Amino acid sequence: MRHLTETIILENNAVAKNIFRMTLKCPEISRSAQPGQFVNIYFSDQIHIFPRPFSIAGATDEILNLIYRVVGVQTSQMAGWKIGQTVKILGPLGNQFTVDASVDNHVLIGGGVGVAPLIFLADKILQGGIEPQFFLGVKNRDEMPDGKFFRQLQDFHASSDDGSIGFHGTVVDNFLSHLPGIKKSVAIYACGPEKMNAALAQLAGERRYDCQISFERLMACGLGLCQGCTVKKNSTDAEAGYLLVCKDGPVFHSDRVMFND
Amino acid sequence: MRHLTETIILENNAVAKNIFRMTLKCPEISRSAQPGQFVNIYFSDQIHIFPRPFSIAGATDEILNLIYRVVGVQTSQMAGWKIGQTVKILGPLGNQFTVDASVDNHVLIGGGVGVAPLIFLADKILQGGIEPQFFLGVKNRDEMPDGKFFRQLQDFHASSDDGSIGFHGTVVDNFLSHLPGIKKSVAIYACGPEKMNAALAQLAGERRYDCQISFERLMACGLGLCQGCTVKKNSTDAEAGYLLVCKDGPVFHSDRVMFND
Amino acid sequence: MIDLTTQIGLKLQLKNPVLTASGTFGYGDELADLIDLNRFGGIVTKSLTLHPRAGNPSPRITETTAGMINSIGLANIGVDAFIEQKSELLSHLPGKVIVNIAGRTEDEYADTLKKLESQEWIAGYEMNVSCPNVREGGIEFGAKPEILNHIVGRIRDLTNRFLMIKLSPNVTDIRVLAEVCQKRSADAVSMINTVYGAAIDIKTRKPLVNTVIGGLSGPAIKPIAVANIYKTHRAVDIPIVGIGGISCGADVVEFLLAGASAVELGTVNFFNLNAVAEILEFLEEYCVAQGIGVVTELVGKVKV
């Protein structure tokens, strides 16, 4: 059940360079939130009119976590929000990652701030008594979130483009380098830049891995009203049509959609 | 000489209900400012794009005073500005009151926040060794600015529409009630609502008083660029044309312009 | 209590003058869990075409100063799927449902309408002859008086229900087109559809919507809507439904004063889901403050 509510900020701190975590008190949303879903944040701003979507990075009882990177006007504003301030949010929105417990290896692959929904997903998988494998790639050491987020993970693998932390290379290369050790069935859950997603989708296609990817699109409504947030269906039919990231997604099985459409 | 500068707020306090005084450190402007002139305040706001004009309510060496009423978006913002914050302002703009020392009675008549330029003018007249007569009308006691602004004035007369402070009635009526005691030549300097201005202009016309009135108009530029802030010239010629409040004014002799055009 | 009932021509009575704008509220069923759909005087659906349409490729939307540009390209499920999937919910709304229709050809408009005629719960139609971001159809039907004359005449002959023509502001004189609608016995005109607009990403140098030029909407265009409504209200006798940039109750009053009999909420649905509730409350307060008992008294009452 979706709710539009005024929530209160409990915490809002930098967890890496330009990356913040915001903790909100909002039981209406947190109680039903599932990994992969997102919330809309609304601003009282007539210049930049769209609400901004953020993946749910954690939900425990009354509390909702978001992890966001400061990239533009509204995220810059958010970085300045103080504890106790209210925020208008709507959620949970969108679909969710589905975890098939019969799969042997659950591999979570995040690029940059794409880590957000995967932290939540890792929590859920752990709760189910399964130990996920977690790959996180960042540009450099400065952009690696605080280690506490990954403390409970036994099987955590960092990488950075410049080698300043963890494996030197992309997160996909890091995953590839571990592949020989991974036996039996694999399910991938990914969220990151388009390029990473496309590379994973191709890999998953070749190896017939189940691969779920959380997409980002510019959104005007987040609710299926505007038809603005499309991703093209994977089909040989030129008229195949589109899916909506906000409503049919944000999580799609990689073989159902096109990349770089 | 006009200057566009970043100034620093030294004080910004309520002096009556919804009326604030802001003190700015800005020697470039304060040193050349004359009573009747105004400044533009600029906002970093793409929704409400016009700068806002405010009369100079006092200028002493490095310091500039403004007195403003909170009436809408930008003045509400201003009321929240903190000491030490910078403000982008341009001034001094417009013309000024002219004081003819040979006149016997200098009568300053203000309505509401129209008091602002008159406080500055009273200072100047006092400095010239002349004691002005000051009439100030407000809606009610709550809107009467702090008495300290008028402390040096021997000849100060308050009035209020509801009688809660001073004379019960309009400021024009209050002035009229004092007229019998006023001998010899009179110069009026006024700033207030259109209705007050029109009443004074008529009175001055009938009695042949010299009467200077400071006008308000919605301004887009404050600089004579847009031709938006017109007041109609007083003339029987229908094609008479207009004066610009920002450039030809804001102070006009009451017989040169039309009221309620 | 203020009387908010609004009559649009002879055939459409609304319990209040606030409708949704086509393409900004799905088919009316999208938000049933989030807001009380019954608050609206009526729901106008997304434009429907005879066959489903995939719409335009990405990117379809971009944010602009106080507005947005869209190039959705009339993506919709098609009239058959609409009837099949949406009748159930929509037929049970106490507010009126206006179905917006579009097409590539006159025949397509006609055929779409014929199918809809079977649905008794439909209160009327809004004909979209003003979509700025499709190759064929779209604004070409709404920019030339002769063409508009023909298509409105044809559609008028096919239905006795409320028929409203949605006009584009991207023309030299919208009044000429409104007059055509009146002559052809349309019950009302609605205006404005989006304004031609474009934006370019200076980093990638790519256009920010796929068709380069799309439709500008949102608060930025409100004065354009008011100007078109005012002009048209003085030129025709049929009622006008006002659209464009409305974000609050004061905007709605402004539209009514300019000459709109009712309004549609578009882009505001994206950034304020409470808009309709806030607007109805404002209308009540405004009427009380102004000593007006019936909201329709405001229509066209700008003092010139």
Place this chain on the structure above:
Amino acid sequence: MIDLTTQIGLKLQLKNPVLTASGTFGYGDELADLIDLNRFGGIVTKSLTLHPRAGNPSPRITETTAGMINSIGLANIGVDAFIEQKSELLSHLPGKVIVNIAGRTEDEYADTLKKLESQEWIAGYEMNVSCPNVREGGIEFGAKPEILNHIVGRIRDLTNRFLMIKLSPNVTDIRVLAEVCQKRSADAVSMINTVYGAAIDIKTRKPLVNTVIGGLSGPAIKPIAVANIYKTHRAVDIPIVGIGGISCGADVVEFLLAGASAVELGTVNFFNLNAVAEILEFLEEYCVAQGIGVVTELVGKVKV
């Protein structure tokens, strides 16, 4: 150092592509003490008419969301007073001066221009056939191809100087009008003039500009300008000077990419006196970052 020199057709070379827009910068002399006029590639004057004009009654301006509406009504001192009072300062500017002319009749345009021909320092003319807020003249010359054809032809015959026609967005297809200008050997077109807009005070119910409908300008209309420029750039070969809602350097780049060879700054002059300096700085930085040595390389380079 980036080369900002800009050539507009054969006859006008500017040291940079940033001009002032008519009616938003007085006659060019208003701000000589406040900003360095030499920064501008050129100054475009307020519209001049044969005789002085008082302009429209109050209110003439109002603020709207991210913009403003004006109804100044071409208030100006007339061509004679202009020559008498303004030649001295303007003839000494290193930037080029473009005089904007307007009129009630074709004869008035012609007579105004003839008087200006005596002034050697004038680099060229911008013909305003698109003013939305005067009764006679104004947009009526710029909305119909036949009328535009005639007046541009007539004025073209009277001068060998740079002649640019300023077009209105309030038409069904601006390209048709730009093509007329090209055919009649105008050196360039400039666009857009203001967009029809209106606003009403809901308390007093009075229109917020005297003519009810005035001209909308400012950031709100930027996407409309970009769309018109893009469209026209693909339709004609003569250069386009872009106007409408520019407030910063990124906007100027967007206009160049869309197809403008130069730009004019209008409403921004009211709210940011440093705009030209900031824009020139941004252009330099942008060109350096993009590895471009000559700013004209950007013109029309949107990637479609």
